[in-house]
Amino acid sequence: MSDAKQPQNTDRRDFLLKLGAGAGFVAITAQAGASLRSLVPNVTYDAPTTVKVGPPGEFPDGLKFLPDQRLFVFRNGKTFHAISAVCTHLGCTVRAEALSRAEEQTIDGQPLRLTHRFMCPCHGSRYGGDGTNVSGPAPKPLAWYRLSVSPDDGQLVADLADEVDHSFRLTLP
Numbered sequence: 001m002s003d004a005k006q007p008q009n010t011d012r013r014d015f016l017l018k019l020g021a022g023a024g025f026v027a028i029t030a031q032a033g034a035s036l037r038s039l040v041p042n043v044t045y046d047a048p049t050t051v052k053v054g055p056p057g058e059f060p061d062g063l064k065f066l067p068d069q070r071l072f073v074f075r076n077g078k079t080f081h082a083i084s085a086v087c088t089h090l091g092c093t094v095r096a097e098a099l100s101r102a103e104e105q106t107i108d109g110q111p112l113r114l115t116h117r118f119m120c121p122c123h124g125s126r127y128g129g130d131g132t133n134v135s136g137p138a139p140k141p142l143a144w145y146r147l148s149v150s151p152d153d154g155q156l157v158a159d160l161a162d163e164v165d166h167s168f169r170l171t172l173p
């Protein structure tokens with residue numbers, strides 16, 4: 001009689017061992033998942049890439065420098081474009097130098113009135129009025145960023161993640 005009960009007890013012990021091991025595995029996996037999830041923040045604090053920079057009417061003809069965005073916004077009547085002030089060498093903020101006389105040039109097939117050129121105070125890179133690097137260690141031109149008009153309140157919006165080519169213009173109606 002005890003021989004007949006032996007396999008039943010062994011089956012029950014195996015079953016309970018497997019059940020315990022399975023429950024332990026599930027608990028460890030759930031804990032590991034929770035631990036990993038805690039490393040990912042619920043909110044990110046990256047700077048927004050689109051920024052409202054003000055009503056178009058507040059921009060003077062010529063250039064306005066926006067220090068917070070390190071951006072030059074150019075206006076020629078109803079036409080706007082924006083050039084980054086971040087030097088392409090090591091990231092210093094470039095300075096704008098007014099030209100003694102504005103120049104009309106065709107840049108990437110589009111007319112452009114050049115009123116300034118740029119120089120970097122850190123290592124002396126120089127850029128032309130459209131941001132093209134002309135001398136010094138800067139390896140490439142200053143970035144141009146997309147401008148648009150906010151449908152909410154009509155402010156100019158610069159998208160600092162959307163680099164555009166030098167033919168870009170925002171022309172208001």
Ligand code: FES
Binds near residue numbers: 088092122123136
């Ligand atoms: S950071 Fe501008 S030239 Fe070096």
